[in-house]
Amino acid sequence: xxxxxxxxxxxxxxxxxxxxxxxxxxxxxxxxxxxxxxxxxxxxxxxxxxxxxxxxxxxxxxxxxxxxxxxxxxxxxxxxxxxxxxxxxxxxxxxxxxxxxxxxxxxxxxxxxxxxxxxxxxxxxxxxxxxxxxxxxxxxxxxxxxxxxxxxxxxxxxxxxxxxxxxxxxxxxxxxxxxxxxxxxxxxxxxxxxxxxxxxxxxxxxxxxxxxxxxxxxxxxxxxxxxxxxxxxxxxxxxxxxxxxxxxxxxxxxxxxxxxxxxxxxxxxxxxxxxxxx
Numbered sequence: 001x002x003x004x005x006x007x008x009x010x011x012x013x014x015x016x017x018x019x020x021x022x023x024x025x026x027x028x029x030x031x032x033x034x035x036x037x038x039x040x041x042x043x044x045x046x047x048x049x050x051x052x053x054x055x056x057x058x059x060x061x062x063x064x065x066x067x068x069x070x071x072x073x074x075x076x077x078x079x080x081x082x083x084x085x086x087x088x089x090x091x092x093x094x095x096x097x098x099x100x101x102x103x104x105x106x107x108x109x110x111x112x113x114x115x116x117x118x119x120x121x122x123x124x125x126x127x128x129x130x131x132x133x134x135x136x137x138x139x140x141x142x143x144x145x146x147x148x149x150x151x152x153x154x155x156x157x158x159x160x161x162x163x164x165x166x167x168x169x170x171x172x173x174x175x176x177x178x179x180x181x182x183x184x185x186x187x188x189x190x191x192x193x194x195x196x197x198x199x200x201x202x203x204x205x206x207x208x209x210x211x212x213x214x215x216x217x218x219x220x221x222x223x224x225x226x227x228x229x230x231x232x233x234x235x236x237x238x239x240x241x242x243x244x245x246x247x248x249x250x251x252x253x254x255x256x257x258x259x260x261x262x263x264x265x266x267x268x269x270x271x272x273x274x275x276x277x278x
Contacts, residue, residue, distance in 0.1 A: 019139035020276060022146055022202050023160040023167045025188075028180050029151035031172040032207035035242055036268075037148035038065045039261070040168075042251030043269035045098030049143035052091065054135070055104035056160055057150040063103040066094045067249030076105040080134045081159070082114055087134045096251060100142070112155045127155060128195055132163035143278070153187050161191035166202035171223055173209040173216040173235070178226065203275070205268065207236040234268040237261065 024033045034057065041053040055062035056077060060070055079085035080102070092101050115127035135145060147160045161167070167188060171177050192199045204227045210216045224231050236242075237260055245255035252261040 019142055020144055020166070021135060021139065021164045022144065022272075023149055023157075023164040024147065024170060025149045025157060025160065025167045025184065026170055026180075027151055027153045027157075027184055027187075028172075031151075031170045032205075032236060033151065033170050034061045034065065034148050035246065036168070036170050036205060036207060036236065036265075037146050038062055038246065039242075039251050039253070039265040040268055040272065041144070041146040042066070042096050042099055042253060043265045044144050044146075044272065045096060046253060046266070047269050047273065048098065049269075049273065050098045050100075050141070052100045052102065052138070052142045052145045053094075054102045054131075054145060054147040056108070056131075056147055056156050057104055058106055058109040059150075060104040060106070061246060062148040063101065064249060065246035066096065066099065066101055066251065068092065068094065068101055068103055070103065070105060073103050073105060076103045076107070077131075078105050078107040078111060081108075081111055081130045082118070083130075087137055091138065096254060108156065115155055128158045128162050131159035135163050144272075153183070157187070158191065158195070161188065161199060162195040164196070164199060166200045168202045168205055170205045170207045172207050173219045173223075175215060175219070177219045177223060201230055202272070204231045205234075205236065206231065208238040209235045210238045232268060232271050234264055234271055236264050236268070 024037045026033055037053060041051045044051040053062055053066065054077060063070055075085040075090045080087060080090055090102055092103065094101050119125045119127050147164065149157050149160050188199065204223060206220055206223060239261045241256045241259045242252055242261040245252045248255055252259055252265060256262060
């Protein structure tokens with residue numbers, strides 16, 4: 001049985017939590033979004049930060065990647081977006097320290113059409129703000145809320161941008177790394193203008209680095225020259241163990257504590273904490 005988050009959302013544990021919402025976004029697939037969402041969230045939890053991972057991808061890889069059986073899920077983020085669930089009964093406790101989850105289901109694949117129909121039936125309904133409406137109910141229960149977005153620029157991602165304080169852009173250390181980045185930045189600017197004026201770029205995360213090749217190192221320098229201080233010092237290496245861990249339902253620190261991947265994501269979590277002054 002899943003352990004749901006039966007909490008008093010008005011209790012903010014002495015008001016000490018900041019409740020920062022960060023989305024991992026990039027419309028390109030295969031750049032390490034889900035791997036990084038899982039492992040940053042788990043590493044923040046390991047460092048003592050109460051963290052919520054929100055799976056917004058219809059494939060539900062973040063859900064299974066933290067050991068939650070999709071067959072046991074009664075309500076998911078889909079039910080929230082279509083106003084059919086109480087968020088306190090959707091947030092589940094994982095078996096990892098300080099790590100909670102809002103799971104995804106395959107129903108999410110058709111959410112654009114359903115939200116569009118809800119908007120047609122109710123002119124005052126704003127489909128882009130559904131996720132924000134619910135996350136803001138529990139925002140201050142957590143130190144961090146990490147959102148794993150699908151590899152697309154659709155209504156699901158717009159919901160994430162509207163709900164977030166900031167975004168992390170994972171960029172793969174390979175040729176054409178910057179391909180599509182301008183389109184992504186344009187989407188972020190549109191969200192800032194129309195839905196969320198305070199939305200910021202939290203950071204740019206370099207992923208899948210093979211430091212045996214000159215190309216990978218050249219891409220690192222190219223990204224740093226483009227995004228400057230926004231680029232994290234931590235670079236995620238290309239490792240077989242990192243790709244194996246989700247299939248075992250574990251973050252890398254639980255699957256292989258001595259892995260270079262474990263060290264990298266712990267260091268990333270420390271950077272995130274330091275940049276946020278807590």
